[in-house]
Amino acid sequence: MLGAINPRQDPYQERAPHPPPKNGPPPQQHQKPEPHSQIPAQYSYGRAGSGGGPGAVPLGAAPALAGQYRRGAPAPNTTGRLYSPPPLNYGFGPPPPHPAQNRPPPTCRPPRSPHNSGPGMPQSDDPKELFALFRAANASNSGALSEIELGSALVNADYTSFDTYTVKMMIGMFDKDGSGSVAFDEFVALWRFLAAWRELFERFDEDRSGRISLQEFGKALIGFGYTLSPPFVGMIFATFENRARARATSVPGQKNGMSFDMFVQACITLKRMTDVFKRYDDDRDGYITLGFEEFLTECLRLRE
Secondary structure, eight states: OTTOOOTTSOTTOOOOOOOOOSSSOOOOOOOOOOOOOSOOGGGOSOOSSSSOOTTOOOTTSOOOOTTSOOTTOOOOOOTTSTTSOOOTTSSOSOOOSSOOOSOOSSOOOOOSBTTBOOOOOOSSOOHHHHHHHHHHHOTTOSSEEOHHHHHHHOBOTTSOBOOHHHHHHHHHHHOTTOSSSEEHHHHHHHHHHHHHHHHHHHHHOTTOSSSBOHHHHHHHHHHTTOOOOHHHHHHHHHHHHHHHHHHTTTSTTOOSSBOHHHHHHHHHHHHHHHHHHHHHOTTOSSOOOOOHHHHHHHHHHHTO
């Protein structure tokens, strides 16, 4: 029968090589194939713990699967990871050609006139230096920044405003008392969080354009431990790039690509969706069964 083997004989048993023919090269020896130690690619929706750390692989190489989900493997502890800044080795690979000079994440808006230049840009995350920016943004003198006030303090390197949903996301993550605003100590934590993300952004911005291209975004997701198909990566990229482009149509000389605020929003959104999926994927096979109301509930929670 085609494809059958003799059960009494190991098909991978090493055999003595056949004598070489008189006229021609010796035949190739049979080699035992390596055992399949990796799980299927469709199971690879992010390594346990989205961060890097010891044993991180360089960019361009396939992410290690040793720590990925397998059937019966316990779910990793993800408590608190969303609200803590990513470690400095969250993305892998060599440093950018022109290392960042400890540049802070947002930049102040250009001064409107020489008589109204506003506070200088903080050069570090020292609370003493950040207080001047906080006080200037707090137009209501309430001691806490509202969503509008925080949005006035955070802009991208090209002076485009942060997306309103990114600002809302920051408040939701750092407003510990549920007041809907950000006090000064919460603002300091938020600034440091964005500073960590800025380092990652500049690391993956290989052409130093101030924007993340589709190719750079794909490398970033690999560095974060995701194994996703190119069409899906392209869909995620287009979703957030188009949203940024729609609000910046009036900015002259606007570059294509994903701005810093949308890069942060995209990565955090993907992390949240991954966490939701893992919560329902009990057997870690990459598939879940979800009721319609459960699906709607999780979608609504993602917008919080």
